[in-house]
Amino acid sequence: MSDELRPPPEPHELDPTLPGVDYSEQVNVSGIHDAVLREKFDPREGMEPMPIWLWVAVALLIGWGGWYLGTFSGGYRADGFDERSGGAFLGEAGAAQAAAGAAAKEDxxxxxxxxxxxxxxxxxxxxxxxxxxxxxxxxxxxxxxxxxxxxxxxxxxxxxxxxxxxxxxxxxxxxxxxxxxxxxxxxxxxxxxxxxxxxxxxxxxxxxxxxxxxxxxxxxxxxxxxxxxxxxxAIPENSPINIVPAAPSPANPAPATPAPAVAPSAQPSP
Amino acid sequence: MTAAYIILGISLVAFGAMAVTALVWAARAGQFENFKAGSESIFDSGEPIGEPTDLFPDVDRAKLAAVASRAAKGAARP
Amino acid sequence: MTDNTHSIPAGAPPMPPASDAAERAAIDQSCRRPVLFFFGSALFWLLAGTFFAIVTSIKLHDPEFMNRAPLPDAVRFQTGEFLRANPISMQDVGFLTFGRFRAAHLNSVAYGWATSAAIGVGVWLMARLCRVPLRRPSLVTAAGVLWNIGIAIGIAAILAGQSTSVEWLEFPPYAALILGTAYAIIAIWAVDMFASRKPGHVYVTLWYVLAAFFWFPWLYASANILILLKPVQGSVQAIVNWWFGHNVLGLWFTPIGIGAAYYMIPKVIGRPIHSYYLSAIGFWSLALFYSWNGGHHLIGGPLPAWVITASIVASVMMVIPVVVTAINHHMTTRGHFHMLRYSPTLRFVVFGAMCYTLVSLQGSSMAIRSLNEITHFTHYTIGHAHFGLYAFFTMIMFGCMYYIVPRLCGCEWRSAYLIRLHFWTAAYGIAAMVAALTIGGLVQGLMLADPAKDFLGEILAITKPYLVGRSLSGVLLSIGHVVFAYHFALMVLQLGRREGGPVYFNPVEGEARP
The missing domain is CATH 1.10.760.10 (Cytochrome c-like domain)
Incomplete structure (x- = not known):
């Protein structure tokens, strides 16, 4: 926890006979080997700064994010569902569609x-x-x-x-x-x-x-x-269809009888 | 319905405030200073440096030490 | 869990911390019962979830599997017609249907396995990093018992047909309430634990773990209230749903996973983290961006464009914390990659950390509209989910367990062969699964985008081999799970190696071994 390299372990800390000692982290390293490792160890600062390319990447990402938000946000309208509309909203687009629909209805x-x-x-x-x-x-x-x-x-x-x-x-x-x-x-x-x-x-x-x-x-x-x-x-080919004149109005032609379940009783044999 | 929105609003504001509080606390408590000590805080003073604390049960430690010192030399060369 | 007298003395009076090692031993011992309980139940749900997964996966390419009535050819894929034709048989075997098994799979692995494992690892990490023995260990165990009761009730309810049909929230409210209570206990305990820590630096892992313990109950409670208990309006439910669904990954599994990696990698290697400064940036940028991400699941949905666009931008911004974390983990491991051959923990954790980088970058790219249009509603997304939850999170949890369990049981893993078998089945299995689903999903997505393609004839036929491949890779994963559960059971039963204490720390023993 100090800023200096840690001192070598005290002998009593390595005593494997102590009850309750966590053997798993008990370390008996030969002093020579330890010294070799320590020599090779370059003390790290823990303060390696962010690499410069990462700063550039972050700046680019934030720039892209701003552009994307500005371009594909449908004008931040609660009713702007089309991200590409940029300012034309469903209200207006819907009205235009309704007009087109009305025109089509003429035919x-x-x-x-x-x-x-x-x-x-x-x-x-x-x-x-x-x-x-x-x-x-x-x-x-x-x-x-x-x-x-x-x-x-x-x-x-x-x-x-x-x-x-x-x-x-x-x-x-x-x-x-x-x-x-x-x-x-x-x-x-x-x-x-x-x-x-x-x-x-x-x-x-x-x-x-x-x-x-x-x-x-x-x-x-x-x-x-x-x-x-x-x-x-068994239905004769091209037998005439007898249209009952004007009985069911064509606007409301479906007989409202609750149709019985027409479950196909027979299973096709595969 | 309205109650749900109120809960939502309160929880959003409350959690934003908590995040900011945590950040301010961390800065005041010196969590963003002395990064070296921070990074070493998981090691106890009794723990050696560069010594693995987990191995397969069948690893030959002498061989591993040789490999480790070779790797350390290799890393030191450039 | 047997109390065993010849390991670390369980009933011994608490030792005065004569040394750091004794202090660590006291901390580990205080964690023993609750953490092993969480790990054990996690592995139970992992096995259950794996079974559900295999059946679900096979049903995808072979719908008649585990169905009593064979489906007529012509109506195989048209469940509606099939239901009308066979109203009784489907009810008879209802709990075996795809819709229930899939939900049972998701919930048993996400809440039963992953969350239990995460709590176990998180509890142990908190005790280690607060440097105090676990406070109120029986409370944590009680929360664990409650949590498992909640999962068991929830899974049974799903199989009985009481799923809520809300993705990631399939548990009916009464099960969710039990889970919420159990979790709230853990969260309060975590705050208590944090408050009683020893002074000094709050290591980055502790930031992640504490935040995760805090975020998850918030997410879970908000989502359950706003969708199930006091439902908000239709399309708002969708965004709450995906805000929750994505944040379970982003604000719960991810912080525990990379927090654990931030502890395990330096600890196993014995070197401090490359840059503590970068790790602070990584944590705060993750906290800032991740909770916005969920909306990218709703691209094309009936929500205001800006909501989804903000989500997409936040998803892409996730590149920042991901790259920062990747640099940090990589630079810490650099020069020590040979250790992967010798340490099971490091092998699993580094695999998971690398996959975290890959899966996060994949996720950011999938959020972009032009790619999302192809990949959404295809197997590609499923591949991504398994990539994240398995290749990243589960592998890190396995690694942590390999580190923690010997320290709690006081004995050494019995067989290096079993560990290697576990690692390679898991690594090859998940790689094959992700590859199959990713490639199959891309093919499927491109064909679906072409209106001239015939769905039944062409698209289903082309994706089928990939689904078969996915099932096969699942078999590989199952082998690993069974092996690991067996190995874990040996440890808990105190059947591990114990010559003079854990051998890997006793040079004499290690060298004497042929």
Whole structure:
């Protein structure tokens, strides 16, 4: 603890017979060896200053920190969520977005197309993929599928009730389960997403309207299980969809009946 | 809710104040002076310098002493 | 823990400090029961946490592992659909599910292992550095018992499905309350201990340890109150959560870890620290910057940009204390690197100190937005967490235990082979784990950033080998843990070497050994 080098240990301190002595730190070093070590020992100051390069590095770091804080702080606003805005805040940006949204609303066809794409991304893409090609052997493709571009009633029915068991698409048989979307999506969303998949990836088929979806939903309201291929083929191809005029308003088309759990009862055998 | 914010504020201020107090105390108590003594304060006067206090149970101390003195010479050369 | 008469006499009347060595022996002996209790329980939770970890890790690449019902191929990765299809089987084996095992792993290693070990090491360091025998050792032991009860209740609650789902705070409030009480006892004890120290310099390690004992209850209490007991509004909870989550590492494990390194490296080598001045700068800059860091976990989250930016800047500023500490540790060890071959403590501690530098610089870089966008929500972050908590902190704790336990038990480690086996399994295991997760995480992050990549088909398939590699490295770590726990048990049972006292300090014995 003193500033000088410590004196050599007193002999009594090294007595290993003392009870309670911590043997582990008991040191019996030969005096010669100790002296050699001591000679080589350069007394350190404990006050080695910070190297100059470290001071420079610290200065640079602090400078960088100031610049970064100033540049990416969104103006220190409580509502400045975009660090790159630098002064344009969510309030203003939000207003601009709302205006753009209003402009887009003027064209219902565009809004309908956007709705379809959004629904596809949110609900369908995880299985059928963004490419619409599905996954070989697991999920059937939508691109070029005869079911997608074919009979309107059948494709609406598939989305409403889901599928189970072996199912042949473009010559390949898939054995899997598709969930029923009836309880999840309303007529407008189903129509939008069907219109989207019928006209994406090179598919070309007439659009599907929310009224048509509502009619098919009503027609099969009593069916509680998913379709099998045979059941589906029993629906006559291109049979007409009887739209009940103006009964369910298209603005509020979804029947609010609490849909029974449409748990696919059959497990696909892997 | 408001109580939570008050607790938060008090604790932030209190801890800032404690940090500053600790720093001031350390400076006044001479903790930032005589760094040499500070750095040596973990050694007792009876402890030799440069002697390892922990070894594998199978280390040959004679060999180690030779290695250590070689290392010390090597460090002294440049 | 047996009272043994032929080691350091346990029941002997306190010796007048005839010499420094006798004083040290009295201090070590006063620590014996509480510190060995903390170490023993820490190792128990380490083994438990390792078991949880292995199962969790295997479930990541093999979801059917330890699940009663096999998952159908098509719905393997879509738990929602699986739940709907198998509502009963998942409940049956609920406590074996990934969500519970992962939380059980995190909490048993973070609070059961790392914190118990940190308290044990911290208690011993405080007694050594205050230069007085432990005051009220039975109080410390009682806090240890309470702490373990809290952990056991908390882990059981998590497995029973009562986790709070808040990361790092999964223990339900009733378990957290027990833990908080236990910790508060330790904190008050630490202040008492500090107040009764012998006059003289407050060594830098004591600064770190005292501050850590003080910071952790503050963090733990604030986070539990603001998130669980009296919840603040949504997005504020997120920032409180990550302020806590990061500060458990930054203001609790880090100060104990580098504080211990500041003691062990000079003590083992027998030379004072390179620059005491630098160590003071390191401590105060860490205290200034670290508590701001948590916000970088929320980049892209719904928080004001300046909050996150301030966090990023503070995270990058952490380079200052880290580089300062790295210089200090390196310059102290320089010229003595050959000692790594001969001292288990130094080997573990220097490994940990080097990893501290690396992991901290990695952490600073990960806080920067452009890198964070790639690495966040990938295995890269998990790799970083293990790098910090294992390669840095756990290795230093192992090193400290190798130093402290012989001094408490009065006998020498039984086998150099077991120590070497422990070191190399731990070193290779953690290196392999960090490498697998870091590389796998980067690949995963780059692919996730590309919208054309197919998640199920491509990304999962590519990351799977890395996850298998992680499980294998975990097996390596487990071997080390079992070896160490066995070795520790031998020491506690007084089965270590004892020819004439610890051999490594008896030159005659050492030379006589073939």
């Amino acid at each position: 219902p066809a565009v809004a309908f197309a956007k709705l379809g794409k959004r629904q596809f991304t949110a609900n369908c893409q995880s299985c059928h993929q963004a490419t619409g090609l599905g996954q070989a052997g697991v999920y059937p493709p939508l691109a070029g599928s005869e079911w997608v571009t074919g009979c309107k009633k059948r494709v609406i029915a598939i989305v409403l009730k889901g599928l189970q068991g072996p199912f042949k698409v473009k010559g390949t048989t898939y054995n899997n389960v598709m969930q029923a979307w009836e309880p999840v999506l309303d007529d407008k969303k189903i129509a939008a997403v069907l219109t989207f998949v019928r006209n994406e990836w090179g598919n070309q088929a007439p659009p599907i309207s929310p009224e048509e979806v509502a009619a098919v939903r009503a027609e099969f309201a009593s069916r509680k299980v998913a379709w099998t291929e045979a059941d589906l083929l």
